[in-house]
Amino acid sequence: MALKYFFVLLACAVVLYPLLWMVTMAFKPHPEWTTVAGLTWFPENPTLQNFEFIFFGRAEGLVVSLDRTIVGPLIASLVTSIMGTLVAVVCGTLSSYAVVRFGLAQSLPLSVLQLRLFPPLAVMIPVMVMWSFLGAVDTWWGLSLIYGIVTLPFAFWLMKTFFEEVPVEIEDAARVAGCSYWRVFYRITLPIVKPGLATCALFVFILNWSDYLLALLLTQRDWVTLPVYMATLTSAMGGQMYGMKAALGVIAAIPPVIFGLMIQKHLVRGLTFGALKQ
Amino acid sequence: MTDQTAPEISNNHANAGYWTRVARDGQKMGFWFVLPTLLLLVFIVVFPLLMQLYLSFTWWTPLEGIPWYQAWEVFNWGENYWYMVTDPRFWGALWRTVLIMIVAVPAQFFLGMALAYLFIDQFPGRKLFYSIMLTPMMIVPAVVGLMFFLLFQGTGPINDHLGLPPEFSCLTDVNRAMISVIIADIWQWTPLMFLILLAGMLGVPSDQLLAARLLGGSNWQNFFKIILPRMKTVIIIALVLRAVECFKIFDLVFIMTNGGPGVQTETISVFLYNQTFGELEWAYVATMGLSILIALSILAMKGLSYMAKK
Numbered sequence: 029m030a031l032k033y034f035f036v037l038l039a040c041a042v043v044l045y046p047l048l049w050m051v052t053m054a055f056k057p058h059p060e061w062t063t064v065a066g067l068t069w070f071p072e073n074p075t076l077q078n079f080e081f082i083f084f085g086r087a088e089g090l091v092v093s094l095d096r097t098i099v100g101p102l103i104a105s106l107v108t109s110i111m112g113t114l115v116a117v118v119c120g121t122l123s124s125y126a127v128v129r130f131g132l133a134q135s136l137p138l139s140v141l142q143l144r145l146f147p148p149l150a151v152m153i154p155v156m157v158m159w160s161f162l163g164a165v166d167t168w169w170g171l172s173l174i175y176g177i178v179t180l181p182f183a184f185w186l187m188k189t190f191f192e193e194v195p196v197e198i199e200d201a202a203r204v205a206g207c208s209y210w211r212v213f214y215r216i217t218l219p220i221v222k223p224g225l226a227t228c229a230l231f232v233f234i235l236n237w238s239d240y241l242l243a244l245l246l247t248q249r250d251w252v253t254l255p256v257y258m259a260t261l262t263s264a265m266g267g268q269m270y271g272m273k274a275a276l277g278v279i280a281a282i283p284p285v286i287f288g289l290m291i292q293k294h295l296v297r298g299l300t301f302g303a304l305k306q
Numbered sequence: 307m308t309d310q311t312a313p314e315i316s317n318n319h320a321n322a323g324y325w326t327r328v329a330r331d332g333q334k335m336g337f338w339f340v341l342p343t344l345l346l347l348v349f350i351v352v353f354p355l356l357m358q359l360y361l362s363f364t365w366w367t368p369l370e371g372i373p374w375y376q377a378w379e380v381f382n383w384g385e386n387y388w389y390m391v392t393d394p395r396f397w398g399a400l401w402r403t404v405l406i407m408i409v410a411v412p413a414q415f416f417l418g419m420a421l422a423y424l425f426i427d428q429f430p431g432r433k434l435f436y437s438i439m440l441t442p443m444m445i446v447p448a449v450v451g452l453m454f455f456l457l458f459q460g461t462g463p464i465n466d467h468l469g470l471p472p473e474f475s476c477l478t479d480v481n482r483a484m485i486s487v488i489i490a491d492i493w494q495w496t497p498l499m500f501l502i503l504l505a506g507m508l509g510v511p512s513d514q515l516l517a518a519r520l521l522g523g524s525n526w527q528n529f530f531k532i533i534l535p536r537m538k539t540v541i542i543i544a545l546v547l548r549a550v551e552c553f554k555i556f557d558l559v560f561i562m563t564n565g566g567p568g569v570q571t572e573t574i575s576v577f578l579y580n581q582t583f584g585e586l587e588w589a590y591v592a593t594m595g596l597s598i599l600i601a602l603s604i605l606a607m608k609g610l611s612y613m614a615k616k
Contacts, residue, residue, distance in 0.1 A: 029429070032424055032429065033429075035420075035424055036424055036425075036435050039421055039424075039435075039439060040435055040438045040439065042493070043438055043439060043441065043442055043493075043497075044438065046450075046453045046454060046457055046493065047441070047445075047453065049453070049456060049457055049462075049463060050449075050452070050453045050456055053456060061461075062461030062462075062472075063461050063462065063463060063465070063466040063472075064461055064472065067463055067466045118342070119342045119343045119346060120343070122338075122339040122340070122342065122343070123339055123340045123342070123343035123344075125336075125339055126335075126336035126337075126339035126340045127340070129332070129336070130332050130333055130335075130336035132333065132336045132337065132339075132340055133340050133344070136340065136343065136344075139347060139351075140343070140347070142351075142603075142606075143347075143350070143351075144550070145550060145602055145603075145606055146598070146599055146602055147553060147554040147556075147574065147575050147578075147598065148554070148575075149556065149574075149575045149578040149579060149582075149591075149595065150578065150594070150595035150596075150598045150599050151354055151355075151358065151595055151599065152578075152582070152591075152595070153358060153361065153582070153588050153591050153592040153595060154353070154354035154355075154357040154358045154361070154592070155350070155354055156582075157357065157361075157374050157588075158353070158354065158357070161374075176346070177346055177349075177350050180343065180346065184343070208331065209331050209332045209335045210335055213335075234444065237446065238446045238447060238448075240446070240447060240448035240556075240557045240560075241556050241557065241575075241579075244579075245582075254446075255446055255448035255449065255557075256448075258448065258449070258452065259448060259451075259452070259560075259561055268459075270456060273452055273456075274452070274456065277446075277449040277452045277453065280446050280448075280449050281445045281446055281449045284444045284445065284446060285441055285444045285445065287444075288440070288441075288443075288444035289437055289440070289444075292437070292440065295440070295501060296501055296502060296505040299498060299501070299502070299547070300502060300543055300544075300547065303543050304502060304505050304506065304509075304540060304543065305505075
């Protein structure tokens with residue numbers, strides 16, 4: 029038992045070690061960012077200056093300023109992630125219901141799954157040409173659309189498993205009572221899978237929020253998302269702005285961790301496209 | 307499941323005409339339900355594939371001064387494909403991607419398996435530790451890249467632990483940079499393996515495990531004789547999932563090393579990105595993208611038919 033605790037604690041330490049360095053970095057003033065003046069695990073002079081700097085573009089005691097604050101990218105990340113989630117969840121829910129209940133488009137599940145097989149960059153050239161042709165580059169709807177498409181497989185397969193768990197007898201009973209198909213779907217089935225729908229939405233939101241590559245390819249300035257902004261935060265100080273980057277990283281990491289822990293029970297199902305349940 | 311469709315019910319119902327009509331309505335609604343997804347698929351699969359095939363036979367770049375549909379003016383009879391086959395940078399990137407895959411995925415698997423075995427029984431604090439173990443995979447990959455960049459850069463704590471001078475960064479040396487990237491990938495995705503494998507382990511009927519224990523099986527025996535054989539499907543799912551995702555690796559490498567020093571840590575995705583925006587060789591990127599697509603499709607089909615046989 030003691031051995032078990034030893035290994036568990038060791039694993040937790042390994043997990044927490046890089047996290048701790050970034051999180052404490054976010055609260056450190058400039059001299060403590062590097063180990064040049066000695067390694068400090070916990071900030072000796074804790075400060076909120078890093079956060080102040082990325083939110084307001086300047087901070088007390090710093091001569092440099094930022095022409096773009098975090099506010100724009102934060103809004104861009106929120107808007108595109110939420111809209112992308114909406115596209116994926118609506119399309120995925122409707123089509124998986126049709127596949128499960130009406131036996132339509134039996135090849136759809138596999139062809140949807142195929143979308144996840146390929147590295148996005150292998151298909152990005154035509155997508156970028158199409159997006160610029162449509163005027164969708166660097167717009168909220170262009171990014172939301174591609175987010176919706178790449179996370180559709182998860183939404184589809186997740187909702188498929190939730191619909192398969194709804195007993196068909198309930199729907200039949202409603203149908204016998206004279207409900208139309210739409211009414212059965214909207215008034216009976218959908219409320220039953222509501223928790224599943226919420227899980228699915230949170231899960232897809234995490235995936236969209238975590239994206240870096242697509243935003244890097246399809247945005248330039250106005251709709252740059254949080255991870256892209258974080259990576260391109262230029263050094264105006266002559267050195268790398270480690271503290272500010274760490275602060276940004278902390279902000280970007282918080283929502284998915286919270287949502288992820290909220291849907292912990294369904295993570296296995298989501299990540300394995302419904303192949304496994306916990 | 308899908309075999310419980312409406313028409314079946316109509317068979318054992320007296321008012322068959324009514325039910326056929328309802329079933330037809332259902333199909334009609336189902337059609338509208340499927341339509342948006344179908345349109346999206348056509349939009350993102352059929353059209354781009356054709357365009358990619360077309361562009362891959364030309365010299366076209368966005369600097370060419372002609373729109374993409376006039377790319378036939380710079381048609382080059384598949385020279386891109388020949389160039390790709392003889393491009394050492396392409397094969398280097400491909401090899402490194404496979405290398406990361408064959409080191410990181412098994413490491414994640416064994417670590418995940420060991421961790422899952424630790425968590426199979428209840429113990430005080432299990433829930434808390436479980437949540438901690440899951441955090442890495444929920445963190446944005448780009449942020450993980452940043453975290454490990456901060457750790458491994460010249461003035462970071464790793465150098466301090468190893469007693470190396472700040473000028474000697476782990477990320478500017480080829481071998482160390484590769485190892486750093488692999489460590490970051492293992493850190494982030496071992497929890498995924500752990501999660502899936504634990505779910506599989508808990509799916510092993512507990513009475514069988516209990517019986518084996520009561521009969522005096524050692525831990526090793528229980529693991530190899532009882533648990534492992536019953537986890538086959540789960541293990542395959544976990545490995546395939548991770549392998550597919552690992553092949554796409556971009557964020558970590560791009561943020562930690564940006565393919566450097568030189569191009570010596572480029573993975574396939576980073577290489578494609580650099581070709582797209584560094585060299586602006588869009589037609590060449592289309593060629594490579596299409597080739598990767600075809601290769602992966604063949605592999606996936608082979609894999610599926612192999613699994614179907616089993």
